[in-house]
Structures are given as C-alpha cells and as structure tokens.
Amino acid sequence: MTVPIQLHMRLRIIVVGGGFTGAAFILHAIRSLRGPLDFEVIEPAGEIGRGIAYGAADSRHRINVPSERMSLFPDDPLHAVRWLFDKDILPGDGASRDAAGHHYVPRRDYGAYVADTLRQALSETRGRVRLRHHRTQAQDVCRQGARWSVKLADGEAITGDYVILSFGHAAPRAPFPVSAEAAADPRLVTDPWRNNALAGLSRDASLLLVGTGLTMVDMVETLLSRGHQGGITLVSRHGLLPRPHGLFGVSVDLLQGGAAPSSALALLRLVRRQVREAVRQGLGWQPVADAVRFDLGNIWPALPVAEQRRVIKRLLPYWDVHRFRISPQACATLERAIWTGRVVLQKAAVLSVEAESRSLVATLRRGGTVERRPFDGVVLCIGPDKDLNRNPLARNLLASGLARSDALHFGLDVDRHSRLVADDGHAHATLLALGPMTRGTFGEMTGAPDIVRQIVIVTRSMADSVAMQASA
Structure with a gap:
C-alpha cells in the first residue's frame, strides 16, 4: 500500500519498542538515512537497547553466542569485541573465555555495549539526529493523511513518517490451567525475568x-549460585536440553547449488545427509545447523504453508x-548438576497447577500416566507469550485491518x-x-545476528525510497 512520503525538514520515525531490535534499527537508520532525523522511541524501560534479553542483572546469565559473532554491524564483525576490550570487560572477565578462546560475556555487559553504541552514534551526528524517549506504551496506530499517528497510553499522540514496530512479546503466562489460589501464590513464578523473581523461594x-x-x-545458574539445596525438577513435553556449541x-554448502526442499520431509533428509557428511569429516553437526539458519531465507519461502506447518509441528x-x-x-554447570543429581530432567507435560495446604501441586502426564506431585515452588521457563492479542497495539492493528497474522499465526505478516501486510494483502x-x-x-528472526541482517536490508530499502521521492 504505497502512500507518498511527505518530506519535511526532518524525517520523523516512530520506533515502538526500545530493546535490542529497536536500538539496532536506529543505529542502521542513522547510517543509511543521510538527512536530518527525529526518532520517537516508545519504550517503558528506563534505558534503550537492553530489553528483556540483555537487561539481566545476574552476571552468570551469559550470551549463548561468542561475542565475536554478536557485532551490531555485519561489515565490522569484531566491533563488539573491541568495545568489550576498550571497557576492560575483556579480558578482565576470565570466566567468559572458553577453551577455544571464544568469549561468552554476561548479557548485561552485551546490553551495555548496545546502549553505549547507540549513545555514541547519536552524539556523533552533532544534532543531525534527535531522539526522544517516551517511557510508556503504544496503544494504536492510524493513518493521518500521508503520515501515521501513534496513540500512547499516557494520552499523547505522535505523528511520524514511518512507524517501526520492534516490541517484544508479552510477559509469559501459563499454558495450562492455574487455580486462583496458585496464581496468587508468590511461589508460582510466571515471569522469571522480573527483578528478584526467585527471591520468594x-x-x-x-x-x-x-x-x-x-x-x-x-534460572538453574541463578539458583545454584545462591546455594539452593532443594531438589530441582525440569520438565518439558519432549525432555530436550539445549545442545552445546x-x-x-x-x-x-547446504543446498550445493540445488533447489531448496519443497517439503518438511525433504528438508529433514537434506539436513540429516549433510550432518552425516559433516560428522564423517570431523566437523560435527553444528556447522550444518548454522548453514540451515543462514540459508533459511531461501529455504523457508520454498516450503508451502502446509509444509511450514508440518515443520513447526514435527x-x-x-x-x-x-x-x-x-x-x-x-x-558445564547444567551437566554437573544433572550428573550429581541436584537437577532431574523428566519428559512430562504439565496439565495444571493448584495450591494445596503448604504446597503447589502440579498434575503431570508422563507417557500414559497422570500423577499429582507437590512442590515448594514452580517457575515457568517457557519463554514469552506469543499471543499478539495480549498486546494492545497489535490487537488494534489486527482489528482495524492495518495488519494481519502470518499464515502460521506466529506473529504479524510482513513482506x-x-x-x-494489511488485511487486504x-x-x-x-x-x-x-x-x-x-x-x-x-x-x-530471534537471534541478534539474524535481526541485524534484516535491519540492514530494511534501512537500505528505506534510504532508497526516501531518495527516490526526494528526487521526484
């Protein structure tokens, strides 16, 4: 739906969400868009650039990718590493270095890198770029001529040339029934990322x-570092743990010049074949998983929607x-805890949680058996809620037809x-x-490197569009 941009003295861009994605977008927009810019950032948190992912206070919560692969700038892969050394975080944090020489720094330090890089980039523009931080939430977006108006929870409305939605998912919620008594019990931790979430245990x-x-x-890292002595039981439907690097x-070369698979089964067979070959060469399976990730832009669109659903389900x-x-x-921490019996892993589905007497009672299904087990505390580690209808802005966008869900109902549909993409396509x-x-x-589109690569594409396309309209 092409509506001409009304070019003003300053291009105004409204960024809804000031976590990692929002900050990375602003950085690359500054690089790509050469004229005067005003950014209106809608972010309830006090600092732009951290979000939930990199706002963790516990130094044991580390990025799960080496810092040399986490640069905000794909054309400068060591940018993050240089910053970490300049700030004496490396090599001072000796615990971050693994046997191969890679560094896995605390998430809070990586968040500081993102926030500081943004501050520095803004200062270097010498007034060409201005940023205003609104510590509230966006409620709705509507057309206002050739521009957009964003309604905020505090009653203010902001008008801009572009609106960039970069907010995260909603806070976690239980995917199973929870009694009212259990929901009110502080020993049921539904949002483990909340400050001092585990303090009541x-x-x-x-x-x-x-x-x-x-x-x-x-959460296991935090509990064990606090000297937790009670038993810790881990459950999930498949009983799978994250694999090591x-x-x-x-x-x-995953596709080896051939066409992308057109079915979930063909994709699985391709990956298995490549893994067997990589293992035979002594490379391990990890490079194949990385190849799938980096070639997903070609693989995913080649799968019909029915096959994409099959991939999701199976x-x-x-x-x-x-x-x-x-x-x-x-x-190492998790393997040691499981080996010593401090932590027990079980394949089970949680059917419900209730409060009884002095315990929280979880009803678990393990295979064909259903059992009720008492615990002194229950912590949800299921990730953020992906229901867009829990976000007022997304809900209103869908209701108005300005947006629609993607075919898999994972999020918003985009090109x-x-x-x-609007309801009319x-x-x-x-x-x-x-x-x-x-x-x-x-x-x-979850990992920082994937998000940054897409942002580079987006900001370059924006720059081309603005330049074309300026010369028209």
Whole structure:
C-alpha cells in the first residue's frame, strides 16, 4: 500500500519498542538515512537497547553466542569485541573465555555495549539526529493523511513518517490451567525475568521448572549460585536440553547449488545427509545447523504453508535445541548438576497447577500416566507469550485491518522488506515490523545476528525510497 512520503525538514520515525531490535534499527537508520532525523522511541524501560534479553542483572546469565559473532554491524564483525576490550570487560572477565578462546560475556555487559553504541552514534551526528524517549506504551496506530499517528497510553499522540514496530512479546503466562489460589501464590513464578523473581523461594525448596530451554538454563545458574539445596525438577513435553556449541567459522554448502526442499520431509533428509557428511569429516553437526539458519531465507519461502506447518509441528522442538545452543559455562554447570543429581530432567507435560495446604501441586502426564506431585515452588521457563492479542497495539492493528497474522499465526505478516501486510494483502510502505514477531514470515528472526541482517536490508530499502521521492 504505497502512500507518498511527505518530506519535511526532518524525517520523523516512530520506533515502538526500545530493546535490542529497536536500538539496532536506529543505529542502521542513522547510517543509511543521510538527512536530518527525529526518532520517537516508545519504550517503558528506563534505558534503550537492553530489553528483556540483555537487561539481566545476574552476571552468570551469559550470551549463548561468542561475542565475536554478536557485532551490531555485519561489515565490522569484531566491533563488539573491541568495545568489550576498550571497557576492560575483556579480558578482565576470565570466566567468559572458553577453551577455544571464544568469549561468552554476561548479557548485561552485551546490553551495555548496545546502549553505549547507540549513545555514541547519536552524539556523533552533532544534532543531525534527535531522539526522544517516551517511557510508556503504544496503544494504536492510524493513518493521518500521508503520515501515521501513534496513540500512547499516557494520552499523547505522535505523528511520524514511518512507524517501526520492534516490541517484544508479552510477559509469559501459563499454558495450562492455574487455580486462583496458585496464581496468587508468590511461589508460582510466571515471569522469571522480573527483578528478584526467585527471591520468594527458600533455598531448601523443592522446585519444578517448566520448560527446558535457555531460560531454564539461566534460572538453574541463578539458583545454584545462591546455594539452593532443594531438589530441582525440569520438565518439558519432549525432555530436550539445549545442545552445546562446536566448531565456528566452518562453512557448509547446504543446498550445493540445488533447489531448496519443497517439503518438511525433504528438508529433514537434506539436513540429516549433510550432518552425516559433516560428522564423517570431523566437523560435527553444528556447522550444518548454522548453514540451515543462514540459508533459511531461501529455504523457508520454498516450503508451502502446509509444509511450514508440518515443520513447526514435527521438527521445531528439535530445531530449537540445536539452533539455540548453550554457552560452555552454562553447559558445564547444567551437566554437573544433572550428573550429581541436584537437577532431574523428566519428559512430562504439565496439565495444571493448584495450591494445596503448604504446597503447589502440579498434575503431570508422563507417557500414559497422570500423577499429582507437590512442590515448594514452580517457575515457568517457557519463554514469552506469543499471543499478539495480549498486546494492545497489535490487537488494534489486527482489528482495524492495518495488519494481519502470518499464515502460521506466529506473529504479524510482513513482506520480504519487513513491511506490514494489511488485511487486504497490500504491504504498507512506511509501516514496518522487525524482530521475533516476524518469525513466521522468515522462519527465523530471534537471534541478534539474524535481526541485524534484516535491519540492514530494511534501512537500505528505506534510504532508497526516501531518495527516490526526494528526487521526484
């Protein structure tokens, strides 16, 4: 849906969400758009650039990718590493270095890198770029002539030439019934990323951690570092744990010049064949998983929607544990805890949680058996809620027809340039969505490197569009 941009003295861009994705977008927009810019950033948190992912206070919560692969600038892969050395975070943090010489720094330090890089970039523009931070939430977006008006929760309305949706998902919520008494019990931790979320759990408490992905890993690190003595039980439907890292920098030609697979089964067979060959060569399976990730832009669109659904239903849990791998430090902690019996892993589905007497009682289904087990605390490690209707802005966009869900109902539908697709199938030229909410379109848009690569494409396309209209 192309509506001409009314060029003003300053191009105004409204960025809804000031976590990693929003900050990375602003950085690359500054690089690509040469004229005067005003950014209106809608972000409730006090600092732009951290978000939930990199706002963790616990130094044991580390990025799960080496810092040399986490640069904000793909054309300068060591940018993050240089910053970490300049700030004496490296090599001072000796615990971050693994046996191969890679550094897995605390998430809070990486968040500081993002925030400081943004501050420096803004200062270097010497007034060409201005940024205003609104510590509130966006409620609605509507057309105002050739521009957009964004209504804020505090009652203010902001008008801009572009709107960039870069907000994260909603806070976690239980995917199973929880009694009212259990919901009000502080020993049920639904949002483990909330400040001092685990403070109400005694050190000798028997705990149930629901979910066995990266969030669980961080919670185990925190609990054990606090000297937790009670039993810790981990459960998930598939009982899978994040896999460790292997070789980096090894290139695997996944498609080998051939066409992308057109079915979930063909994709699985291709990956298995490549893994067998990589293992035979002594490379391990990790380079193949990385090749799938980096070639997903060609693989995912080639799959019909029915086959994409089949991938989600049948393969996603196995893909996630190979894709979202674990830092060596956290891997060692978790393996040691399981080996010594401090942590027990079980394949089970949680059917409900209730409060009874002095315990939280979880009803678990293990195979064909259903059992009720008491715990002193339950921690949800299931990741953020992906229901867009819980976000007022997304809900209003869908209701108005300005946006629609993607075919997989993973998030908002966008085109290849991240332009939001309306209910009538047309893409808005100046209303865009970035980050995890676009995963259904791209197959993967969760990791920082993936998000940055897409942002580079988006900001260059924006620059071309603005330049064309300026010369028209």
